[in-house]
Amino acid sequence: MNRYIKKIIHEVYEQRTDPLCAYIYDLEGIEQHVRNMVKTMPKQTNLFYAIKANPDKRIIQALLPYVKGFEVASIGELKKVRDVSKSIPILFGGPGKKDYELEMAMKENVFYIHVESLLELRKLIMLAKKRDKHMHILLRMNIRTKTLPKTNISMGGRPSQFGIDEQLMEEALSILKERENTHVHLKGFHFHSLSNNMQAALHVDMIHHYLQKVEQWKNAYGLTINVINAGGGFGVSYDATTRFDWPLFTSLLAQSEAVQNLGDTQLFFEPGRFIVADYGYYVAEVIDIKMSVECCFAVIRGGTHHNRLPASWGHNHPFAVLPLERWQYPFARPEVKQSKVTVVGELCTPRDQLHENAEVDSLRVGDVLIFEKSGAYCWTISHHDFLGHPHPNFYYIMEGNYYEANNYSIEQYNG
Incomplete structure (x- = not known):
């Protein structure tokens, strides 16, 4: 304490x-914690704060010098970040985005939109063309896997309202290639499969699984990928359970051949709870x-x-x-x-x-x-x-x- x-x-x-x-x-404690987190991260990685964990503007302001940007899941959250900074990169995720939210994301120069469905993708293409605004997107993917760590809350690897099922990948790419799309550009993929995982080694295994998937898609569809967003899900213990070991996690990442071979592709993380809890x-x-x-x-x-x-x-x-x-x-x-x-x-x-x-x-x-x-x-x-x-x-x-x-x-x- x-x-x-x-x-x-x-x-x-x-x-x-x-x-x-x-x-x-304790804003001082948050700042020191994030400084320590960033210090151990491999050079190919970037840290964002998912403000859904706590969108207090004073916390956002305290984190501003230390994180790459912020992840938001509503226009309300987007406005809170923009009240603090007009230029900090913002990732905009979450299901059920309305037209006015997508238009506000364009107006506020969101860095990447996490597209959660084929309908959302079609709406964004229409709205971006109408506003003559070029937008960069990450497709949020719900991948089929039995290797995800087990936690109290899982959002991927099963039927879910989050993301696009893996078997719909070709349809999503076909939509992006349609003649009507002149303004929406695929820059990578977003994954967020679970919440509150306590096991650092298994978290690295999960990220390796993401990287393997992306490599398969790159080869299969001839894609150029700038960003892989591996989400958050880093655990905080509310009992005697050992908390997530961030130094072990980042050291295993640094040793990973898959991470070392990312080249110019950036690996994003967007924890919330782990930063402020x-x-x-x-x-x-x-x-x-x-x-x-x-x-x-x-x-x-x-x-x-x-x-x-x-x-x-x-x-x-x-x-x-x-x-x-x-x-x-x-x-x-x-x-x-x-x-x-x-x-x-x-x-x-x-x-x-x-x-x-x-x-x-x-x-x-x-x-x-x-x-x-x-x-x-x-x-x-x-x-x-x-x-x-x-x-x-x-x-x-x-x-x-x-x-x-x-x-x-x-x-x-x-x-």
Whole structure:
């Protein structure tokens, strides 16, 4: 845990009378992490940040000097990147792109569009010609394989709404060669077959499989390929499982003959979760501790409307207890010791649960729970306005200080 986290919580706690509920993002930690990632990458590779993991503009701005660009999956995300930089390369992916999204992608000079279907390809050809705008594309391919690593979420190698099935390759290339296409140019392929893979060696094997496929297609169809986008899917552990070993991954890539033989072809990676997950903290004060049928529940100010990831993934989210001493009531402060506690939120649903049967040494009403690894897919996938509870506060660590940012106003605190 960042050494500032507890200090920030104590200082903010002293300034408030209402129960504490906040996100804290360690921008310095994110920057250092990405610098270390890029440092070990082979020269043929480039790092993009998939902002779906966390599209906070301050995170995008912090990453701007260190990544090749950003991957977006909607016009909303595209606008957030362009609000930060008018020129940084953008990759635009995702199924179901509408005409206005494709036109906006052209207007905002998207680097590559990941084409997800034959219909999308035909629409883009029509719109690009109409606007007299030349566009570079990567075909997102759903390849048939039994060699993909096994993870909780897989998007390829099976029936999927993502990408173009491998057997439709010839039809896609035929569309690109039609006389009507004068403005859309194939530059490579995009693959994103899984999410949250923990095994570095298997990830390299999967990339080798991608490279072999592309080599087969190049030879079969006489293609010139500038880019192979191998997607993301690098795992983050929310329990005792060993996290993805990035240094091992990049060292195996550097030793790979297939990667060394890429020549001028660039290999892209677009992780999201792996870049930001470990550098966000969701902080929530314990409002009540209650027993029900021999089970102990800790009710927090907050819940899955702020941090939906544990409910979405069905996992127990890791947290630490920070004891705080304020207690303004004339009656005894509820407390449990050496107990199992299920952490739940303030919503009127039994699914509002962040951790089941957590072992705690001591926990009191008024103490704060710090949910670690809350930098990715926590706030942004949550149903923020369900039941109308107030949003959390947001704090950012940068240059030895921390800042509060709410409703686009920023107040600086001494760190």
